[in-house]
Amino acid sequence: MEILKVRDAADVEQVVRAAVANEQPLEIVGHGSKRQVGLPMATNAVLDLSALNAVTAYEPDELIVTVGAGAPLADVLSMIDAKNQHFAFEPMNPAGLLGAGHDAGTVGGMLATGLAGPRRIKDGGARDHLLGAHAVSGFGDSFKTGGRVVKNVTGYDLCKLLAGSWGTLAVMTEVTLKVMPRPECQRTLVLRGLDDVTAGRAMTAALGSPYDVSGAAHLPLSALRTPDGALADLGAAQTAVTLLRLEGITVSATQRATSLAKALATFGSAEVLTDDMSAAVWQSIRDVTPLAATTALGAWPVWRIVCPPASGGAFGQQLAHDTGGEVIYDWGGGLIWAALPPAADAHAALLRQRAGAIGGHATLIRGSEAVRQSIDVFHPQSSGVAALSRRVKHSFDPKNILNRGRMVREATT
Amino acid sequence: MTILMPAADEAVLQRRESIVSALRQIVPGEGVISSAAEMLPYESDGFTAYRQPPMVVVLPETTEQVSQVLRYCHDNGIKVVPRGSGTSLSGGSMPLADAVLLGLGKFKRIREIDFDNRVVVTEPGVTNLAISQAVAHAGFYYAPDPSSQIACSIGGNIAENSGGVHCLKYGMTTNNVLGCEIVLINGEILRIGGKAPECAGYDLMGIITGSEGLLGVVTEVTVRILQKPETARALMIGFAEVEQAGECVARVISAGIIPGGMEMMDKPAIHAAEAFVHAGYPLDVEALLIVELDGPSVEVDDLIKRVETIAQGCGSTTCQISTSEQERVLFWAGRKAAFPAVGRISPDYLCMDGTIPRGKLPLVLTRMQEMSVKYGLRCANVFHAGDGNLHPLILYDANQPGEMERAEAFGADILRLCVEVGGVLTGEHGVGIEKRDLMPEMFSEIDLAQQQRLKCAFDTQGLLNPGKVFPTLHRCAELGRVHVHGGKLAFPELPRF
Numbered sequence: 001m002e003i004l005k006v007r008d009a010a011d012v013e014q015v016v017r018a019a020v021a022n023e024q025p026l027e028i029v030g031h032g033s034k035r036q037v038g039l040p041m042a043t044n045a046v047l048d049l050s051a052l053n054a055v056t057a058y059e060p061d062e063l064i065v066t067v068g069a070g071a072p073l074a075d076v077l078s079m080i081d082a083k084n085q086h087f088a089f090e091p092m093n094p095a096g097l098l099g100a101g102h103d104a105g106t107v108g109g110m111l112a113t114g115l116a117g118p119r120r121i122k123d124g125g126a127r128d129h130l131l132g133a134h135a136v137s138g139f140g141d142s143f144k145t146g147g148r149v150v151k152n153v154t155g156y157d158l159c160k161l162l163a164g165s166w167g168t169l170a171v172m173t174e175v176t177l178k179v180m181p182r183p184e185c186q187r188t189l190v191l192r193g194l195d196d197v198t199a200g201r202a203m204t205a206a207l208g209s210p211y212d213v214s215g216a217a218h219l220p221l222s223a224l225r226t227p228d229g230a231l232a233d234l235g236a237a238q239t240a241v242t243l244l245r246l247e248g249i250t251v252s253a254t255q256r257a258t259s260l261a262k263a264l265a266t267f268g269s270a271e272v273l274t275d276d277m278s279a280a281v282w283q284s285i286r287d288v289t290p291l292a293a294t295t296a297l298g299a300w301p302v303w304r305i306v307c308p309p310a311s312g313g314a315f316g317q318q319l320a321h322d323t324g325g326e327v328i329y330d331w332g333g334g335l336i337w338a339a340l341p342p343a344a345d346a347h348a349a350l351l352r353q354r355a356g357a358i359g360g361h362a363t364l365i366r367g368s369e370a371v372r373q374s375i376d377v378f379h380p381q382s383s384g385v386a387a388l389s390r391r392v393k394h395s396f397d398p399k400n401i402l403n404r405g406r407m408v409r410e411a412t413t
Numbered sequence: 414m415t416i417l418m419p420a421a422d423e424a425v426l427q428r429r430e431s432i433v434s435a436l437r438q439i440v441p442g443e444g445v446i447s448s449a450a451e452m453l454p455y456e457s458d459g460f461t462a463y464r465q466p467p468m469v470v471v472l473p474e475t476t477e478q479v480s481q482v483l484r485y486c487h488d489n490g491i492k493v494v495p496r497g498s499g500t501s502l503s504g505g506s507m508p509l510a511d512a513v514l515l516g517l518g519k520f521k522r523i524r525e526i527d528f529d530n531r532v533v534v535t536e537p538g539v540t541n542l543a544i545s546q547a548v549a550h551a552g553f554y555y556a557p558d559p560s561s562q563i564a565c566s567i568g569g570n571i572a573e574n575s576g577g578v579h580c581l582k583y584g585m586t587t588n589n590v591l592g593c594e595i596v597l598i599n600g601e602i603l604r605i606g607g608k609a610p611e612c613a614g615y616d617l618m619g620i621i622t623g624s625e626g627l628l629g630v631v632t633e634v635t636v637r638i639l640q641k642p643e644t645a646r647a648l649m650i651g652f653a654e655v656e657q658a659g660e661c662v663a664r665v666i667s668a669g670i671i672p673g674g675m676e677m678m679d680k681p682a683i684h685a686a687e688a689f690v691h692a693g694y695p696l697d698v699e700a701l702l703i704v705e706l707d708g709p710s711v712e713v714d715d716l717i718k719r720v721e722t723i724a725q726g727c728g729s730t731t732c733q734i735s736t737s738e739q740e741r742v743l744f745w746a747g748r749k750a751a752f753p754a755v756g757r758i759s760p761d762y763l764c765m766d767g768t769i770p771r772g773k774l775p776l777v778l779t780r781m782q783e784m785s786v787k788y789g790l791r792c793a794n795v796f797h798a799g800d801g802n803l804h805p806l807i808l809y810d811a812n813q814p815g816e817m818e819r820a821e822a823f824g825a826d827i828l829r830l831c832v833e834v835g836g837v838l839t840g841e842h843g844v845g846i847e848k849r850d851l852m853p854e855m856f857s858e859i860d861l862a863q864q865q866r867l868k869c870a871f872d873t874q875g876l877l878n879p880g881k882v883f884p885t886l887h888r889c890a891e892l893g894r895v896h897v898h899g900g901k902l903a904f905p906e907l908p909r910f
Contacts, residue, residue, distance in 0.1 A: 004907050014905040021897045045904070061663045062770050062801075084669060120610060127616055128588050139895055143863045144856070147837040150581070150800040151768045153574055153623050154839045154848075154855060155882060156864045157587065160619020169615075181669030204529050210552060210640040212708065252712030259709075308608035310529035334610040361613035379613040384603045389615050391870035396863070398895055407614070 005048040009173040017140035025404035028167035030106030038406040069108025069172040088180040090117030092286045099293030108172050114164030117286035118215035121331045127163035129178045135170035138397025148176045167403040169396040183247035187257035188278040189270040191242040199242040200313025202267040203332040206244045211256040215245030216332035217285045225290050230280035291339045300339040301346035301367040307360025309334035348375040418880045421511035439481040446470040460504035467508030474519045476632040484600025495626040497569030500561045503845025530608045537568025553638040556583035574623030576841035578674040581799035587622040594633035598872045626878040628871040642707035647744045650724045651698030651731035658700035659774040661727040662798045673707035675799035682793040686747035689754035695731045751795045759808035765824050766842035767831035771801045788823040802840030844882045866892045
């Protein structure tokens with residue numbers, strides 16, 4: 001395995017050009033913290049972006065930060081936190097879920113994988129906060145897209161494509177993200193003992209209320225799960241918990257919490273968690289700690305299912321029942337994390353059929369290499385959309401050099 | 414008339430009659446318009462300085478008809494210009510002499526309102542405002558609110574990635590759309606995304622939004638709807654210096670406040686608006702800020718006080734706070750009517766659209782003042798201050814020889830300035846034909862080639878809306894060629910592990 005540690009965008013261009021000339025596919029890596037996600041790739045050359053770690057500009061008043069794609073996410077988060085700002089899409093830290101080092105992960109990796117956290121339901125995903133990028137295409141050419149202003153798009157919005165493309169379209173070298181003021185206060189309502197379908201209804205009611213809910217999650221009662229940390233303190237091992245978060249200035253979040261509790265009275269009386277406890281609980285939800293690699297479920301494959309939120313409760317409840325698996329709901333039911341008992345196809349066929357039927361899709365986030373060799377890790381698409389996606393890939397990377405075969409199993413072109 | 418369109422294809426024009434009759438086979442009755450008189454309303458959009466009658470207008474009513482029209486055009490090498498309500502301010506739906514103008518005006522039905530999933534599924538010809546109206550009874554609305562929202566269609570909003578005064582807090586179209594049904598130029602019908610919060614695979618919805626009708630024809634849209642904030646109040650703040658107003662905007666944001674809207678007007682715009690709507694704007698100030706806070710009333714009341722204090726700290730000379738909904742609406746009336754207000758004081762005006770880093774505002778306004786003197790044309794400014802989106806209005810008289818050309822040159826200089834200070838050529842009006850030839854000011858050939866290659870993934874023959882967005886048309890084969898630099902290359906000398 002050859003690891004090419006690039007120093008700047010010009011190095012990236014050279015590496016990609018050489019790879020094109022030699023028809024040598026490249027694996028694109030930041031810290032490699034999410035390397036185990038996707039179809040196994042056949043390559044013996046790794047393009048390592050971790051040295052592109054400079055902070056080019058941080059302008060809190062302009063609500064932007066520009067960094068090298070290899071900048072450590074943890075460092076950038078603490079830098080903007082010092083100015084009371086954050087990435088509103090609440091990027092998840094999948095290290096625990098995947099069994100990687102806790103502070104691993106780069107900004108580029110976060111964008112390429114687009115794994116947004118609980119606040120996505122209110123403030124959008126990684127794709128909504130990537131304002132501009134410099135990237136090297138599979139032609140070996142450095143191009144830029146978007147800008148360094150909040151209204152950023154002139155021409156096609158290539159940033160949207162780069163976010164969530166798992167490094168298959170272009171190698172991002174420098175990115176500009178929108179930062180937002182961090183809410184000064186948070187409150188979380190806790191409802192106990194609801195089954196998944198009823199919890200789904202409670203979350204739907206909350207998200208359809210005028211109280212500006214910024215997180216809506218449900219943890220079913222589970223015999224298998226042994227929560228620790230904030231979720232243990234919450235008593236999630238004893239009862240199912242439904243969590244609803246309200247953020248903003250103190251007087252507002254407090255009042256909205258009271259109003260929402262009243263509006264949801266038919267679902268039971270709500271407890272209120274305040275700032276630190278609330279933050280700790282949402283971090284656990286964001287990072288899916290109940291399904292972490294170190295838990296009893298560590299050997300189980302984990303799926304990330306995205307579906308119309310109101311369908312989530314019934315879908316997840318049935319899935320858990322039929323497979324004997326474990327589910328956790330976020331995004332008001334629109335995101336389901338499912339750890340399913342080991343099976344040759346990790347239950348892919350069943351999942352895909354059911355998710356597709358409700359307008360959802362499922363991605364295998366944790367799975368053994370053997371499983372990932374044998375199934376589609378990313379949700380198969382209709383033939384027309386799949387063909388269009390292949391043409392889009394071809395328009396960026398005609399020789400299929402970049403992360404070849406990570407998203408879609410295909411022959412070299 | 415400085416913007417040239419691609420030369421019409423004579424061979425296509427000669428086939429006009431057979432093209433018209435083929436289209437009538439697909440869309441019966443009055444859905445095909447071919448007489449010069451009836452095509453008149455279609456010869457321009459909101460960018461009225463440029464006009465061109467189309468070859469023929471087709472108004473299909475079903476996705477299947479759209480598909481057949483496009484397939485026919487694809488198979489016969491005929492260009493197609495899609496059109497929604499025709500309110501584009503950049504000429505995005507300006508016809509071509511040798512192209513079919515494909516109007517989506519008959520796609521007027523809202524197909525589904527799903528409050529549980531907080532989405533509306535609608536046909537593209539439905540107006541922006543009609544979506545909000547359809548869900549208002551349950552307290553919901555659709556957030557992006559371009560000033561043309563009474564008329565502009567949601568399909569057009571997708572094409573242009575439209576914004577509005579509230580997009581600093583609630584996002585542009587792209588942040589509020591979940592899925593669509595799109596017909597490609599070869600007639601293929603695809604569904605992208607849907608009611609789920611994000612789509613699988615590449616974010617094709619993200620690339621379709623803002624693609625200005627160059628990638629496909631959207632025949633159905635799924636948009637996110639939100640609960641209306643409990644209350645909204647506005648402050649109207651006057652400043653003796655533009656710099657002070659700019660500083661106030663920066664300090665509001667630094668304080669962690671994201672207002673629902675934050676608009677600035679300069680003196681000429683204030684005077685024009687006040688003369689038109691009598692909103693009570695102060696006439697002795699250089700800049701006026703309208704800051705709207707929305708949310709629960711306890712929050713709004715608190716933030717209003719914070720903003721007022723910040724404004725005083727920046728040297729505001731006047732500050733009025735709305736105490737009723739009527740008063741809030743009145744504050745906005747002048748701003749919302751700024752374009753027609755300027756229309757009253759000048760025979761013609763060009764409405765520009767560019768974005769700058771907020772901090773560069775005083776510099777940019779000063780430089781625009783210098784340009785105004787240089788070109789001998791007046792300029793009024795309205796500005797989405799929160800997100801740095803400028804709308805300079807250049808006043809001219811098309812009946813005076815040379816004035817329109819001077820106005821265009823002035824506008825181009827403003828947009829170059831936007832790029833020079835770190836901004837971009839557009840905010841929310843798109844590139845269209847208006848800014849097409851300025852694209853190289855912002856993008857290198859390589860940048861533009863990558864964008865055009867993406868176009869090739871959707872439309873290999875370049876038949877959809879040609880002459881828009883890109884200054885030079887390239888063949889897809891030429892763009893797709895991979896240059897292998899110097900044959901077999903070794904990886905560069907880098908630290909290895």
